[in-house]
Amino acid sequence: MPRLLRRPFFARDVHAVARDLIGATFLFRGVGGRIVEVEAYHHTEPAAHSYNGQTPRNAVMFGPPGYAYVYRSYGIHWCVNFVCEEEGSASAVLIRAVEPTEGIAAMRRRRGLKDERLLCAGPGRVCQALGITDAHNGLALDAPPFALTARAEDIPVATGPRIGITQAADLPWRYGLTGSRFLSKPFRAPAAR
DNA sequence: TGCCCGATTAACT
DNA sequence: GTTAATCGGGCAA
Numbered sequence: 001m002p003r004l005l006r007r008p009f010f011a012r013d014v015h016a017v018a019r020d021l022i023g024a025t026f027l028f029r030g031v032g033g034r035i036v037e038v039e040a041y042h043h044t045e046p047a048a049h050s051y052n053g054q055t056p057r058n059a060v061m062f063g064p065p066g067y068a069y070v071y072r073s074y075g076i077h078w079c080v081n082f083v084c085e086e087e088g089s090a091s092a093v094l095i096r097a098v099e100p101t102e103g104i105a106a107m108r109r110r111r112g113l114k115d116e117r118l119l120c121a122g123p124g125r126v127c128q129a130l131g132i133t134d135a136h137n138g139l140a141l142d143a144p145p146f147a148l149t150a151r152a153e154d155i156p157v158a159t160g161p162r163i164g165i166t167q168a169a170d171l172p173w174r175y176g177l178t179g180s181r182f183l184s185k186p187f188r189a190p191a192a193r
Numbered sequence: 194t195g196c197c198c199g200a201t202t203a204a205c206t
Numbered sequence: 207g208t209t210a211a212t213c214g215g216g217c218a219a
Contacts, residue, residue: 039200041200047200048200049200049215052215052216055214055215056214057214057215058215071200071214072212072213072214073199073200073201073202073213074198074199074200074201074202074211074212074213075199075201075211075212075213075214076201076202076211076212076213077201077202079200079201081200094200096200122201122202123200123201124201124202125201125202128202162200163200163201164199164200164201165199165200166198166199
């Protein structure tokens with residue numbers, strides 16, 4: 001039986017949650033698939049939206065774990081995060097890429113695109129394909145329209161620097177399924193030695 | 194109050 | 207490689 005991810009799963013170190021989300025199933029109104037890429041953010045680190053304190057936009061990040069934080073990126077796209085750790089820690093995991101498995105026709109329709117590989121390969125694309133907007137900011141992740149289930153088996157998880165940021169760009173806080181075709185960008189191969 | 198920039202994407206050259 | 211689309215926050219004035 002698939003294990004439903006509830007609040008205790010998210011009420012842990014944001015890096016542990018990020019790693020354990022790789023391979024988990026993420027559905028929104030029954031549409032979605034397997035999470036293959038995420039990034040961790042924490043309020044103690046300058047690339048996080050929560051770094052400069054609470055505002056109306058990022059308020060959900062400061063609330064309890066297990067909720068969705070949705071924000072507008074570059075004035076155009078929506079991006080979804082899962083709030084982690086304890087209330088007030090203002091940490092979250094950004095969902096960056098999903099391997100489509102459920103509702104592929106709906107995702108293609110919303111994205112206006114046939115190539116399955118690009119349907120959910122990027123944080124803005126994930127939200128467009130699944131139909132997530134600011135209307136869903138602050139919703140609980142363990143109840144409809146969300147449905148998250150743990151991965152069944154261990155899988156190889158790659159790490160690397162986060163994408164598209166300038167602050168704290170050296171932190172290896174990006175996590176992904178090693179070798180997946182559905183990443184927004186491949187992970188650099190481990191250094192040869 | 195105004196100005197710049199960003200956890201992005203797609204459509205250019 | 208470059209650029210437009212377009213909005214909230216931070217910071218200077």
